[in-house]
Amino acid sequence: MEKNLDNSIKRKLNCSDASKCFELLESILDGEETSESKEILNDKLAKCQPCFEHYHLEKVIRELLKTKCTKQLVPAELADNIRQKIQEIK
Secondary structure (H helix, E strand, C coil): CEEECCCCCEEECCCCCHHHHHHHHHHHHCCCCCHHHHHHHHHHHHHEHHHHHHHHHHHHHHHHHHHHCCCCCCCHHHHHHHHHHHHHHC
């Protein structure tokens, strides 16, 4: 079974070794890639729809988490206000 995404790209609808492929994809997203693993990844993404979807979903989730989970400075006035309220409660 193949899925025609556009006129030139056809990908398999089922991955023959999903757990191994997903492990490779995640290690690459974690920055543990080599030039050989990048070539394998590019080949997989071109041929396998589940791997293509998993890779892009993981990539979007990681980018979203990276932007939402960054430390932001608290305004000094707010921090002082909170400290003062805590001292009043004690």
